[in-house]
Amino acid sequence: MITxxxxxxxxxxxxxxxxxxxxxxxxxxPKTEEKIKKILKQKKxxxxxxxxxxAMKKHLNLSTLIPFFDEDNLFWKSPFSGIQKASEQxxxxxxxxxxxxxxxxxxxxxxxxxxxxxxxxxxxVVMAPLFIKETVQIISSLNEKETPFLFLNxxxxxxxxxxxxxxxxxxxxxxxxxxxxxxxxAGDEILIVQTRKNLENYSSISQRVKxxxxxxxxxxxxxxxxxxxxxxxxxxxxxxxxxxELLKKNRKIKGIVIPSSRASNxxxxxxxxxxxxxxxxxxxxxxxxxSALKKGQITxxxxxxxxxxxxxxxxxxxxxxxxKEVPEAELPTPLEIVTRENVEFIEYDxxxxxxxx
Amino acid sequence: MITxxxxxxxxxxxxxxxxxxxxxxxxxxPKTEEKIKKILKQKKxxxxxxxxxxAMKKHLNLSTLIPFFDEDNLFWKSPFSGIQKASEQxxxxxxxxxxxxxxxxxxxxxxxxxxxxxxxxxxxVVMAPLFIKETVQIISSLNEKETPFLFLNxxxxxxxxxxxxxxxxxxxxxxxxxxxxxxxxAGDEILIVQTRKNLENYSSISQRVKxxxxxxxxxxxxxxxxxxxxxxxxxxxxxxxxxxELLKKNRKIKGIVIPSSRASNxxxxxxxxxxxxxxxxxxxxxxxxxSALKKGQITxxxxxxxxxxxxxxxxxxxxxxxxKEVPEAELPTPLEIVTRENVEFIEYDxxxxxxxx
DNA sequence: TTTAAGTTCGTGTGCGTACACAAAGCATCT
DNA sequence: AGATGCTTTGTGTACGCACACGAACTTAAA
Numbered sequence: 094m095i096t097x098x099x100x101x102x103x104x105x106x107x108x109x110x111x112x113x114x115x116x117x118x119x120x121x122x123p124k125t126e127e128k129i130k131k132i133l134k135q136k137k138x139x140x141x142x143x144x145x146x147x148a149m150k151k152h153l154n155l156s157t158l159i160p161f162f163d164e165d166n167l168f169w170k171s172p173f174s175g176i177q178k179a180s181e182q183x184x185x186x187x188x189x190x191x192x193x194x195x196x197x198x199x200x201x202x203x204x205x206x207x208x209x210x211x212x213x214x215x216x217x218v219v220m221a222p223l224f225i226k227e228t229v230q231i232i233s234s235l236n237e238k239e240t241p242f243l244f245l246n247x248x249x250x251x252x253x254x255x256x257x258x259x260x261x262x263x264x265x266x267x268x269x270x271x272x273x274x275x276x277x278x279a280g281d282e283i284l285i286v287q288t289r290k291n292l293e294n295y296s297s298i299s300q301r302v303k304x305x306x307x308x309x310x311x312x313x314x315x316x317x318x319x320x321x322x323x324x325x326x327x328x329x330x331x332x333x334x335x336x337x338e339l340l341k342k343n344r345k346i347k348g349i350v351i352p353s354s355r356a357s358n359x360x361x362x363x364x365x366x367x368x369x370x371x372x373x374x375x376x377x378x379x380x381x382x383x384s385a386l387k388k389g390q391i392t393x394x395x396x397x398x399x400x401x402x403x404x405x406x407x408x409x410x411x412x413x414x415x416x417k418e419v420p421e422a423e424l425p426t427p428l429e430i431v432t433r434e435n436v437e438f439i440e441y442d443x444x445x446x447x448x449x450x
Numbered sequence: 451m452i453t454x455x456x457x458x459x460x461x462x463x464x465x466x467x468x469x470x471x472x473x474x475x476x477x478x479x480p481k482t483e484e485k486i487k488k489i490l491k492q493k494k495x496x497x498x499x500x501x502x503x504x505a506m507k508k509h510l511n512l513s514t515l516i517p518f519f520d521e522d523n524l525f526w527k528s529p530f531s532g533i534q535k536a537s538e539q540x541x542x543x544x545x546x547x548x549x550x551x552x553x554x555x556x557x558x559x560x561x562x563x564x565x566x567x568x569x570x571x572x573x574x575v576v577m578a579p580l581f582i583k584e585t586v587q588i589i590s591s592l593n594e595k596e597t598p599f600l601f602l603n604x605x606x607x608x609x610x611x612x613x614x615x616x617x618x619x620x621x622x623x624x625x626x627x628x629x630x631x632x633x634x635x636a637g638d639e640i641l642i643v644q645t646r647k648n649l650e651n652y653s654s655i656s657q658r659v660k661x662x663x664x665x666x667x668x669x670x671x672x673x674x675x676x677x678x679x680x681x682x683x684x685x686x687x688x689x690x691x692x693x694x695e696l697l698k699k700n701r702k703i704k705g706i707v708i709p710s711s712r713a714s715n716x717x718x719x720x721x722x723x724x725x726x727x728x729x730x731x732x733x734x735x736x737x738x739x740x741s742a743l744k745k746g747q748i749t750x751x752x753x754x755x756x757x758x759x760x761x762x763x764x765x766x767x768x769x770x771x772x773x774k775e776v777p778e779a780e781l782p783t784p785l786e787i788v789t790r791e792n793v794e795f796i797e798y799d800x801x802x803x804x805x806x807x
Numbered sequence: 808t809t810t811a812a813g814t815t816c817g818t819g820t821g822c823g824t825a826c827a828c829a830a831a832g833c834a835t836c837t
Numbered sequence: 838a839g840a841t842g843c844t845t846t847g848t849g850t851a852c853g854c855a856c857a858c859g860a861a862c863t864t865a866a867a
C-alpha cells in the first residue's frame with residue numbers, strides 16, 4: 094500500500110505538498126507539481142478512502158422528504174428502510190440524516206413537511222416530488238438557498254435536480270406487456286385495472302399504461318385491451334361486482350395488469366371460478382402482493398427494488414457532497430421480474446443487503 | 451455520533467477499558483463491565499467501522515482459485531470482475547488479493563494452480579471447487595494449515611467451507627420450468643438441450659435439469675419432456691443437424707431449455723423456420739446470450755448475478771477475517787429473470803455497481 | 808511488613824489523510 | 838540592507854479506534 098508519505102519521500106517534498114496536488118488546492122510550483130504527479134501515476138497511488146473519510150470530518154446534514162406509510166399503503170416502507178440502512182452506514186462519515194414525512198394524498202402536508210425540513214438548514218435534500226404545483230414552490234426555495242436535491246422514485250421534468258433515482262415506468266409497462274403477451278394466445282384479450290382515477294398524465298401509473306399499450310402497438314399485435322378505473326379502493330363490494338361482471342361478459346380476457354402496487358387488493362375480489370387460467374401482472378413486492386403471488390393469484394410481480402432506491406439515494410447524495418462525484422442524470426433501478434419460483438431468493442437478498450463493508 | 455470517549459467519560463473509566471469490553475478482551479471487573487455495557491446500550495453506541503479499519507491494520511492476504519475465461523467461454527469473466535471490484539475496495543483495509551486461475555476442463559491445472567497459490571501462504575481462500583477428487587486433496591491441505599476457505603459458484607457437500615456463495619441450481623431449474631410452462635399450451639412438448647455429456651450428478655447443470663423436471667411433477671403437469679445431449683460444441687454441423695431434425699420430427703415441441711450458459715450457441719444452429727414460435731430459456735447473461743435475447747432468439751435468460759457472487763465472496767471473507775462475522779452457510783444469489791424488455795436496466799445496474807461508499 | 812503474583816485499569820502511540828498554521832524562499836521597492 | 842508582500846513548502850494536530858505497555862491496586866504468601 095502506497096501512502097502519501099511514500100510519495101512525498103520519493104519527490105523530496107512534504108506530505109502537505111502532495112496533498113495540495115491531490116486536491117488541486119493550488120500553491121504548488123509547476124515544477125514540483127509535475128514531479129509529484131508523475132510519481133503519483135508511476136506508483137499508482139490511490140487515496141485511502143478510509144483514512145480520508147476519517148480525516149475529513151465535514152459535518153453534513155441530509156434531509157429526506159417522502160410519504161409516510163401505513164398498513165393500507167406499505168409501499169413507502171421499503172424505500173424508507175433503504176434510506177435508514179444507508180443512513181446508518183454514512184453516519185460513520187459524519188453525515189446526519191433527518192427524515193420528514195407527508196401524506197401522499199395531501200399536498201398541504203407536503204408543503205408543511207418541507208417547511209419543517211428547511212428550518213433544519215440541510216446541506217442537501219432527497220425527495221419524492223409527488224405534487225406538481227407544490228414542487229415548483231419547494232424547488233424554487235431550495236434553489237434560492239443553493240441546496241442540492243435529488244428526486245427519488247417520482248420523476249418531475251424541468252428541474253435542476255442532481256439526478257433521478259427510480260424506475261422507468263414506461264419501460265416497466267412494456268415489460269408487463271411482454272410478460273402477458275408470452276402467456277396468452279392469439280385472440281385472447283387483456284384487462285388493465287387502475288385503482289385510482291384522474292391521475293396526472295406523467296404519473297408512474299399512467300406511464301406504465303402507456304408503455305404497456307405501446308408494447309402491443311410496436312410489435313403489431315392487435316390484442317384487445319380493456320380498461321377499468323376505480324376511484325380508490327373504498328367501496329370494495331361495488332369494485333368486486335364491477336370486475337366480476339366484466340370478466341363474466343368477456344370470457345376472452347385471459348390477462349390482467351394492475352399498474353399500481355395494489356394488485357393483491359384487486360385479485361382478492363375476483364371470483365375464484367373466474368380467476369382460473371387468468372394471468373395477472375402487478376407491481377411491487379409489498380407483503381400482500383408477495384403473499385398473493387405465492388398463492389398463485391398473481392403470476393408476475395415487477396419490482397422496482399425500492400429498498401435499493403432509498404439506499405442509493407443517500408449514498409449518491411453523500412458521494413456528491415463528499416467526493417464531488419456527479420452522478421448521471423438518471424439512475425434507473427432494475428425492472429425485476431418476480432414469480433413464485435424466485436421470490437424466496439429476492440427477499441433473501443434484501444435481508445442480506447448489508448454485506449458490503 | 452457517540453464515540454468511545456463519550457462512553458468512557460459517562461462510565462468514569464478510560465477509553466481502554468471500554469475498548470476491552472467492546473472486544474471482549476477480558477481484564478475488566480464484572481462491575482465495571484456491566485456498567486459499561488449498560489451505557490453502551492443506552493447510548494446506542496456503534497463502532498465506527500471507518501476508524502476501526504484504519505486502526506486495525508492487520509495485513510491480510512487473500513487468494514482466489516477460479517477458472518480462467520476466454521472468448522469461447524466468457525462465463526467466468528463476470529465473477530472475476532466482481533472479485534476485482536471488491537479487491538480494490540478492500541485494499542484500503544490492508545487486504546491484498548492474489549488470483550490463481552485454472553482450466554475448467556483440466557483437473558491437473560486445478561491442482562497446479564493450487565500449488566502455486568498455497569506457496570503464498572494466504573490467510574484465506576475463495577475457490578470454485580470444480581473437480582471432486584482434486585478438491586478432496588486441496589481441502590485437506592487447507593485444513594492442515596487451518597486456512598479458512600469458501601466455495602464460489604460451485605457447491606460441494608461435506609466440507610467445512612465457511613459458506614457457499616452462488617445460485618441454487620435446482621431452484622433455477624424449477625424457475626425455467628415455470629417460465630416455459632407459462633408460455634406453452636396444454637399438449638405442447640419441451641426439449642432440454644445439454645451441451646456436454648457425462649456431467650457429474652450434482653453439477654449445476656444436472657441440478658437444473660432435475661429442478662426443471664421436478665417442477666412439472668410437483669404441479670402434476672404431464673408435459674412431455676425430450677432431452678438431447680452433445681459432447682461439447684465442437685462439431686457444430688452435426689449438432690445443428692441433430693437439433694433441426696429433432697424439431698422437425700416433433701412439431702409439438704414449443705419450448706426449449708438450455709441448462710448451461712451456452713444457449714446462444716444452440717439457438718444459432720436452429721433453422722429460422724423452426725425457431726418461429728419457440729420459447730427458449732437459457733442461463734447467464736453472457737454477451738452472446740444477451741445479444742441472442744435482444745434478437746428474439748432467446749425468450750428468457752435466468753441470471754445468477756455472477757458479478758455479485760464474486761464481489762460478495764471477497765467481502766464475506768474479509769468480514770469474517772476482520773470482524774469475525776460468520777456468514778450463513780449458504781448465501782444464494784437471486785434468480786434474476788431477464789427478457790428483452792428489462793435487459794437494458796440489468797446491465798446498467800451492473801455498470802453502476804460501485805455506488806456504495 | 809515485605810514481596811510476589813495476579814488483577815484491573817489508564818496512557819500513549821499509530822493507522823493515512825485533511826487542513827490550518829507557520830515558516831521559508833524569493834522578488835521588489837524604499 | 839532592511840522592509841514588504843507574495844509564493845511555495847513544511848509541520849502539527851485531529852479524526853475514532855486498536856492495542857501494547859506499564860501503572861496502580863488487590864490479594865496471598867513469606
